Amino acid sequence: xxxxxxxxxxxxxxxxxxxxxxxxxxxxxxxxxxxxxTSMVLIAKSLGLSKAALYYYVKSKEEILYECHIMVYxxxxxxxxxxxxxxxxxxxxxxxxxxxxxxxxxxDGLALLADVDSLKGEFQATVLARRGKIERAVTRxxxxxxxxxxxxxxxxxxxxxxxxxxxxxxxxxYEPGGRLSGEMIADAFVEQMSVGVAS
Amino acid sequence: xxxxxxxxxxxxxxxxxxxxxxxxxxxxxxxxxxxxxTSMVLIAKSLGLSKAALYYYVKSKEEILYECHIMVYxxxxxxxxxxxxxxxxxxxxxxxxxxxxxxxxxxDGLALLADVDSLKGEFQATVLARRGKIERAVTRxxxxxxxxxxxxxxxxxxxxxxxxxxxxxxxxxYEPGGRLSGEMIADAFVEQMSVGVAS
DNA sequence: AACTTATTCGACCTGAAAGTCAATCTCTAG
DNA sequence: CTAGAGATTGACTTTCAGGTCGAATAAGTT
Numbered sequence: 001x002x003x004x005x006x007x008x009x010x011x012x013x014x015x016x017x018x019x020x021x022x023x024x025x026x027x028x029x030x031x032x033x034x035x036x037x038t039s040m041v042l043i044a045k046s047l048g049l050s051k052a053a054l055y056y057y058v059k060s061k062e063e064i065l066y067e068c069h070i071m072v073y074x075x076x077x078x079x080x081x082x083x084x085x086x087x088x089x090x091x092x093x094x095x096x097x098x099x100x101x102x103x104x105x106x107x108d109g110l111a112l113l114a115d116v117d118s119l120k121g122e123f124q125a126t127v128l129a130r131r132g133k134i135e136r137a138v139t140r141x142x143x144x145x146x147x148x149x150x151x152x153x154x155x156x157x158x159x160x161x162x163x164x165x166x167x168x169x170x171x172x173x174y175e176p177g178g179r180l181s182g183e184m185i186a187d188a189f190v191e192q193m194s195v196g197v198a199s
Numbered sequence: 200x201x202x203x204x205x206x207x208x209x210x211x212x213x214x215x216x217x218x219x220x221x222x223x224x225x226x227x228x229x230x231x232x233x234x235x236x237t238s239m240v241l242i243a244k245s246l247g248l249s250k251a252a253l254y255y256y257v258k259s260k261e262e263i264l265y266e267c268h269i270m271v272y273x274x275x276x277x278x279x280x281x282x283x284x285x286x287x288x289x290x291x292x293x294x295x296x297x298x299x300x301x302x303x304x305x306x307d308g309l310a311l312l313a314d315v316d317s318l319k320g321e322f323q324a325t326v327l328a329r330r331g332k333i334e335r336a337v338t339r340x341x342x343x344x345x346x347x348x349x350x351x352x353x354x355x356x357x358x359x360x361x362x363x364x365x366x367x368x369x370x371x372x373y374e375p376g377g378r379l380s381g382e383m384i385a386d387a388f389v390e391q392m393s394v395g396v397a398s
Numbered sequence: 399a400a401c402t403t404a405t406t407c408g409a410c411c412t413g414a415a416a417g418t419c420a421a422t423c424t425c426t427a428g
Numbered sequence: 429c430t431a432g433a434g435a436t437t438g439a440c441t442t443t444c445a446g447g448t449c450g451a452a453t454a455a456g457t458t
Binding site: 011039040041050055060061182 | 413414415416418419425426
């Protein structure tokens with residue numbers, strides 16, 4: 001991966017790195033305190049900047065939220081891609097994917113934000129589209145598993161929403177560095193999910 | 200149950216009924232749009248009132264959110280109480296309880312709000328305490344099931360958070376009157392949860 | 399009818415947080 | 429070394445939603 005350190009004199013790279021730092025830092029604050037309980041001043045201060053400087057990197061607070069969402073869905077798209085062709089059947093494939101999702105949340109500090117309603121117009125439409133795309137990808141895998149007999153037959157949508165909900169709820173209670181390690185949680189989630197849906 | 204219609208001339212009863220209507224209406228709006236995306240003017244309008252009139256029934260917007268939380272946890276406490284002594288083992292007891300929880304969400308229109316961070320001081324402390332109480336009650340049942348052999352042994356907290364997350368996520372996607380009926384969802388959730396945790 | 403109390407409202411106040419901008423500091427290319 | 433682009437800031441404006449208040453209306457009581 002290319003980091004800012006690789007090209008300390010390339011201003012575009014530096015700019016992109018700093019912009020990313022803003023998004024990341026905000027994402028963490030949004031996850032902990034919620035979007036509306038996090039002011040731009042707070043985001044700025046946590047980076048040692050003034051609020052005005054933030055607007056050198058982003059157009060608006062809403063844009064930050066948008067980028068937070070896109071970042072997660074981008075990583076999820078990657079995870080979906082990475083299980084293509086993997087796994088002997090639908091269930092195995094689903095376990096791999098769900099494990100990857102759980103790792104994103106616990107290891108990479110990403111978080112499914114629920115604040116879609118705070119986005120307007122194009123922003124919201126795009127995020128909803130991306131979310132729909134992921135949901136469909138997961139649902140397709142589940143349906144595949146139902147066909148090949150590895151996953152118990154029932155309404156695929158309800159099945160998917162059940163275990164995706166657990167993922168979202170992670171944001172609320174999981175604290176890195178706590179008693180429960182990320183790997184432990186991810187493993188337990190995969191286990192509980194897979195047993196719940198298996199034939 | 201006592202309704203406002205029972206005592207149309209009792210002012211205290213009328214007042215309480217109207218106050219409840221405010222809370223309920225707000226709860227629905229909070230669930231759909233989120234707390235911060237719902238203005239007091241909007242809540243008022245949806246009841247055919249002016250904003251000022253709202254403040255005759257509640258002290259602040261935060262109090263409404265608080266009451267929304269309390270309403271849900273109250274109903275959950277009832278559900279916990281109603282399964283006391285029921286069920287042959289931990290798993291059966293858990294299925295009853297979880298089914299009751301799911302019914303609260305789908306049938307009674309209640310919703311676990313995630314916006315705990317928008318509450319301050321005493322309000323937040325109380326809500327967190329109530330949530331903790333429910334979590335402990337559920338965890339105790341799970342631990343009981345692990346002891347009597349009906350539930351697979353693993354970390355109880357992770358186990359509980361997994362299926363409680365699914366419940367919370369319901370708020371985001373479930374729309375009454377849609378393709379999926381409330382009963383259907385509740386049944387599917389109980390099934391998927393119980394298979395996931397059973398020995 | 400007169401009086402009291404409950405309920406509702408329009409108009410206003412206020413504070414917090416998003417967003418802007420001209421001025422300033424800091425790099426680095428030449 | 430210095431000019432000019434890049435980066436950052438303090439101070440300001442703007443907007444909007446929560447909350448207040450006194451007046452007006454409705455309802456109930458005697």
